[in-house]
Amino acid sequence: MFIDEVVIDLCGGDGGNGCLAFRREKYIPMGGPFGGNGGKGSDIIFTVDEGLNTLIDLKLKKHIKGDKGANGEGKAKNGKNAEDIVVKVPLGTVVTDIDTGLIIADLTKKGDSVVVANGGRGGRGNIAFATRTNPAPNFAENGEPGEVRKVKIELKLLADVGLVGLPSVGKSTLISKISASKPKIAAYHFTTLTPNLGVVKVHEGKSFVVADLPGLIEGASLGEGLGDRFLRHIERTRIIAHVIDMSGFEGRNPYDDYITICKELENFNPKILEKDQIIIANKMDIEGAYDNLEEFKAKVKGISIYP
Numbered sequence: 001m002f003i004d005e006v007v008i009d010l011c012g013g014d015g016g017n018g019c020l021a022f023r024r025e026k027y028i029p030m031g032g033p034f035g036g037n038g039g040k041g042s043d044i045i046f047t048v049d050e051g052l053n054t055l056i057d058l059k060l061k062k063h064i065k066g067d068k069g070a071n072g073e074g075k076a077k078n079g080k081n082a083e084d085i086v087v088k089v090p091l092g093t094v095v096t097d098i099d100t101g102l103i104i105a106d107l108t109k110k111g112d113s114v115v116v117a118n119g120g121r122g123g124r125g126n127i128a129f130a131t132r133t134n135p136a137p138n139f140a141e142n143g144e145p146g147e148v149r150k151v152k153i154e155l156k157l158l159a160d161v162g163l164v165g166l167p168s169v170g171k172s173t174l175i176s177k178i179s180a181s182k183p184k185i186a187a188y189h190f191t192t193l194t195p196n197l198g199v200v201k202v203h204e205g206k207s208f209v210v211a212d213l214p215g216l217i218e219g220a221s222l223g224e225g226l227g228d229r230f231l232r233h234i235e236r237t238r239i240i241a242h243v244i245d246m247s248g249f250e251g252r253n254p255y256d257d258y259i260t261i262c263k264e265l266e267n268f269n270p271k272i273l274e275k276d277q278i279i280i281a282n283k284m285d286i287e288g289a290y291d292n293l294e295e296f297k298a299k300v301k302g303i304s305i306y307p
Contacts, residue, residue, distance in 0.1 A: 003054050003055045003056045003058075003059045003155075004054070004055060004154065004155040004156075004157075004195075004232075004233075005055070005152065005153070005154050005155070006055050006058045006059050006152075006153050007098065007150065007151070007152050007153075008058055008061060008062065008063065008064065008150075008151060008153065009062065009063045009064070009148075009149075009150050010044050010063075010064050010116060010117040010147075010148070010149045010150075010151060011044075011063070011064070011065045011066060011117060011146050011147070011148045011149075012041055012042065012043055012044055012066045012117040012118050012119040012120060012146025012147040012148075013040075013041025013042035013043075013065070013066030013067045013068050013069065013082045013085075013119040013120065013146045014041045014066075014068045014069070014119075014120045014143050014144070014145050014146050015038050015039070015040055015041045015068070015069050015119065015120035015121045015122040015123060015143025015144045015145075015146075016038025016039040016040075016041075016068060016069035016070045016071040016072065016079035016122045016123065016143045017038045017071045017072065017079075017122075017123045017140065017141070017142045017143050018035060018036070018037050018038050018071075018072045018122070018123035018124045018125035018126070018128070018140035018141045018142070018143075019035030019036050019037075019038075019071060019072035019073050019074060019077075019125040019126070019140055020035050020125070020126050020138065020139065020140040021033070021034045021035035021036075021073075021074035021075075021125070021126065022034055022035075022126075022136065023075075030136075032127075032130065032135060032136055033125075033126040033127045033129070033130050033135075033136055033137055034074055034075055034076055034126075034127060035072055035073075035074060035076070035125030035126040035127055035140050036072035036073050036074070036075075036076050036077040036078040036079065036125045036127065037072045037078045037079065037122050037123065037124050037125050037128060038069055038070065038071050038072045038078075038079045038122030038123040038124075038125075038141075038142075038143045039069030039070045039071075039072075039078065039079035039080045039081040039082060039122045040069045040081040040082065040119050040120070040121060040122050041066050041067065041068055041069045041082050041119030041120040041121075041122075041143065041144075041146045042066035042067045042069075042081075042082035042083055042084045042085050042119045042146075043066065043084045043085070043115045043117065043118055043119045044064055044066055044084070044085045044087065044115070044116050044117040044119075045084050045085065045086050045087065045113055045114065045115050045116065046087050046089050046093070046095060046105060046107065046113065046114055046116050047086055047087070047088060047089070047107075047111075047112070047113040047114075048088075048089065048090070048091050048093070048107050048109070048110060048111060048112045048113070049088035049089065049090065050090075050091055050110060052088060052089065052090040052091075053090050053157075053197070054090065054155070055089070055090070055093075055153060055155050057088075058087070058089070058153060064085065064087065065146075066082065066084075066085050066117070066119050066146050067082035067083065067085070068082060068143070069081055069082045069119070069120070069122050069143060070082075071143075072122070072123070072125040072140070076125075076127055078122075078125075079122060081122075082119060084119070087116075089107060089153065089155075090155055091107065091108065091109075091110070091158055092107070092108060092155055092156045092157055092158040092236060093105075093106075093107045093153060093154070093155055093156075094106050094107075094153070094154045094155075094156060095107075095114070095116055095151050095152075095153055096151060096152045096153075096154070097149055097150075097151055098150045098151060098152050099149075099150060104116055104151065108158065116149065116151060117146065117147045117148070117149050118146065118147040119146050119147075120143050120144035120145050120146045120147075121143065121144045122143050122144075123140060123141035123142045123143040123144070124140065124141040125140050125141075126138065126139060126140045128141075154232065156232050156233055156235060156236045157195055157197065157211050157233040157236055158209070158236050159197060159209045159210060159211035159233075159236065159237050159238075160208040160209050160210070160237065160238050160239060161208060161209070161210045161211070161237060161238070161239045161240075161241050162210075162211045162213055162233065162234050162236075162237030162239070162240055162241065163175060163210060163211065163212045163213060163241050163243050163280075164213055164234060164240055164241070164242055164243070164261055164265070165242060165243035165244060165245075165257070165261060166245070166252075166257050166260070166261065168245070168250070169243045169244060169245040169257070169282055169283075170243055170245065170282040170283060171212045171213070171243045172196065172212055174212075174243060174280065174282065175196060175198045175210055175212040176198075178198065178200050178210065179198025179199055179200050179210060180198065180199070181196050181197065181198030181210075181212070195211050195212065195213050195214065195233055196211070196212040197209060197210070197211055197212075198210045198212070210241075211233060211237060213233055213234060231264070231265070231268040231269075234265065234268075234272055235269060235271075235272060237275070238275065238276070239275065239276045239277065239278065240265075240272070240275050240276070240277045240278075241277075241278050241279075241280055242258060242261060242277065242278070242279045242280065243280045243282050244257055244258055244279060244280065244281055244282060244296070245257065245282055245283050246281040246282060246283055246284060246289045246292050246293050246296065246307070247283040247284075247286035247287075247288060247289045247292065248288065248289075248292055249283065249286055253292075254281075254292050254293075254296050255295070255296050255299050255300070258279070258296075258300065277303055278303065278304045278305075278306065279300065279303055279304065279305040279306070280306050281293050281296070281305055281306065281307040284307045293305075293307060
């Protein structure tokens with residue numbers, strides 16, 4: 001199952017308490033304070049795992065709580081720090097603090113890692129408070145609570161080329177022919193409900209990643225059809241490939257289809273249209289497609305068109 005957005009509560013581990021203790025040993029009068037410090041609570045760390053391509057593991061979790069650090073002990077023994085909790089996420093994950101709207105992390109590189117919720121600092125034992133004027137303090141410090149955060153985790157697929165277009169223009173068929181991807185293909189709209197990724201091998205040692213994105217319709221940026229849920233993935237692609245049904249088989253004008261998609265992309269994020277773009281004129285085997293292509297070329301300038 002492809003899950004690309006989840007909301008989850010995070011809480012770093014609490015710090016361990018400092019110890020209040022005094023040294024009491026034979027032949028050592030006036031031993032003084034002897035309480036150790038508490039250990040640090042566990043941080044919650046998000047790290048990239050290139051083997052993942054969905055957030056389904058996090059969808060099943062509503063809350064992640066870090067472990068508490070160990071309390072300090074007598075004989076100046078410091079408590080053990082709690083082990084950090086490492087949460088593995090796919091490449092292209094964006095973590096946003098819901099309360100502030102601040103983007104905490106944008107994990108776009110192999111090996112990227114970030115602390116999303118800090119563990120609490122351990123409390124100091126009374127040995128840490130000894131001074132010349134107070135050589136035997138009779139108090140210690142409690143550990144600090146861990147950081148609490150409610151975060152939204154979004155996955156934005158990383159691909160070299162993003163295939164965009166209206167439903168049933170042939171995006172899934174295209175990616176199935178140029179890569180080993182096996183998307184669902186059928187003669188009705190919205191057969192693609194989740195993005196599909198395919199690796200296209202150009203020649204030995206050279207390849208690129210193509211993303212087949214679910215069909216857009218007019219008003220998608222306002223929630224129509226599948227809505228803007230998958231438009232975020234287009235923001236990551238280097239090149240936008242418009243797949244246009246040049247046959248007009250469904251009674252639509254190919255140029256109108258192109259304008260519709262461009263408007264939806266612009267409404268979602270105007271910077272998307274600043275990316276390099278190409279046009280794939282599809283279904284050229286149907287009668288009338290070449291006439292439509294010539295009319296299309298007369299209206300669209302400055303973009304490469306590949307029948």
